[in-house]
Structures are given as structure tokens and as C-alpha cells.
Amino acid sequence: MPAAGVVTIVAVVLIVLALVYYLVSTILALRKITDGLDEVIASVGEIVAKSAPVNDVVADINANLDAAVGALEGLLVKKAGMGDALGLVDGIYPGAAAQGFRDFPESRELTPPRIAEVYTRGTLTLARLGREAPIAVTSPAGPALRDPAYGSAAARTLYSGARPARSPVIGTGAPVQYEEREDVGKPRKRFTRTKFV
Amino acid sequence: MTLWWIGNAVLLLAVLPVVVYLLHGVLGASNSIVPSVRRIADVAAAGSKDLDATALLLTTQDQVRQTVAGVAAYGGSLDVILDDHEEA
Numbered sequence: 001m002p003a004a005g006v007v008t009i010v011a012v013v014l015i016v017l018a019l020v021y022y023l024v025s026t027i028l029a030l031r032k033i034t035d036g037l038d039e040v041i042a043s044v045g046e047i048v049a050k051s052a053p054v055n056d057v058v059a060d061i062n063a064n065l066d067a068a069v070g071a072l073e074g075l076l077v078k079k080a081g082m083g084d085a086l087g088l089v090d091g092i093y094p095g096a097a098a099q100g101f102r103d104f105p106e107s108r109e110l111t112p113p114r115i116a117e118v119y120t121r122g123t124l125t126l127a128r129l130g131r132e133a134p135i136a137v138t139s140p141a142g143p144a145l146r147d148p149a150y151g152s153a154a155a156r157t158l159y160s161g162a163r164p165a166r167s168p169v170i171g172t173g174a175p176v177q178y179e180e181r182e183d184v185g186k187p188r189k190r191f192t193r194t195k196f197v
Numbered sequence: 198m199t200l201w202w203i204g205n206a207v208l209l210l211a212v213l214p215v216v217v218y219l220l221h222g223v224l225g226a227s228n229s230i231v232p233s234v235r236r237i238a239d240v241a242a243a244g245s246k247d248l249d250a251t252a253l254l255l256t257t258q259d260q261v262r263q264t265v266a267g268v269a270a271y272g273g274s275l276d277v278i279l280d281d282h283e284e285a
Binding site: 019046 | 198201202204205208209212213216217220221223224227228230231234235237238241242244245248249251252254255257258261262264265268269272275276279280281282284
């Protein structure tokens, strides 16, 4: 056999060996990919099976909650009136009255009264520091928050400089009343006696 | 004979490197897919495990129904007890 024939055979053998090595390695890699995809398909099947009833269940929960909210809002409007109901809701959740009641579209156009104005956080702070705050005397969490006999000193700590014209003191003896009522100081209004059968 | 040698040279210097280069690229691409598929499988398994709690939604659904029924009964009682609002 001539030398050229030997070289040809060697070249072909080298090419075949390269083909075998790389193709077998590729086949092994593809088998690993197939095994991994089998695991993925199994997990995805579990996800699909587990999440299938979620839509119906959540829709049922929302329907029940919507019905309950609608009924409670209707009861609140029926008993307190539209204006006071909006004021109460807006006092508990500031800004919620803008959304109105879901079964009363006209409630979105109304301006809620400021029923809960007195229950702001600043007022609570003043109530704690005020001279007549019962929370300072009978604090359930431990000792009193301040000495009730010298409560004005605690109130003064609210202002680093000179005390402004308005007073943070609240109560019946406060110089500034948050709600000035015309019947203060007059005899209490007596209700007519109702006879129950 | 000369053409034979030229053919051998082409086979060894051109065909064999090209074959090796192409097959090496295919093998590299295949091997790069394997870890990605492994990570996807792990994430899918973790997602499936996270959804184990969805069965509790049935309990939540039942409790919401009971709660709404209780609220409805309570609201009915309040409707009887409290007077309706009267416009001034």
C-alpha cells in the first residue's frame, strides 16, 4: 500500500474518532437534559394540579366577603344615616369615604363630616400629658406616665421655646374647647320616659 | 499520486479541524443547557412545594362562610335592636 493510502486511512480514522467522541458526549448531555426536563414536567404538573381550585375558592371567598361588606354597609347607613356613616368610616380609615359605599353610588359625591376629629394621634398625646388624663393615673402597663400632681410640667415639654397662645390642656377646664357647645353649663336635657311593653 | 497527497492534506488540515470545531460547539451548547435545566427543575420543585398550603384555602373558604353567616346573624339582631336613622 502506498504511503498516501496509509495517510488517508489515518485521516479518516481520526475524523471518525472525533465524530464518535463528540457525538457520544452530546448524547450523554442530551440525556441529562431529558432527565431534567422530566423532573420539570412533573413539578409543573403538580403546580397545575395544586393551583387549579384556587381561582374558584378565591372567587367564592371574595363573593362572601363582598356580600358581608355590602350588608354591613347597608346596615350602617340604615342605622346611622348616610352622612354619619361616611364620617365614621372616614374617621376610622382616613380617606376611605372617598370610595363611598359599594351599594350606594351617591355616597361618593358626599363630603363626610369630621366625626372622629378629636381622636387624632396628637390629641391622644395631649390626653396623656394633660392634667385630667385618666390614662396617666391608671396606666395598666405599669407606673403612671407622669405625676398627675405636676402634669403641667410635662405639658410644657411639648414646646421648646415660649408657650404659644393656645393651650394643649384638654378637658372641661381647658381654656380652649375643641367643640364649643351651646348647652354647656345649662341643665341637662331630659329625655321623655318611654314605657316598654 | 500528487492529487492523492493534496487530498490527504486537505483532509487533515481542513476537514478534520472543521469537524472538530463544529462538534465541539454542539457539545459545548449541550453541556451549557444541563445546569439551566437543573436549576429550572429545582425552581419548579420549590414552587410546587410552596403551593402545598393552597389546600388550606378550603379551610379559609369554610371559615369565611361561617364568619359571614355569623356576621349576618349579628347584623340581623342589630337591625332589630337599633332604631333606624331618621332625617332631622
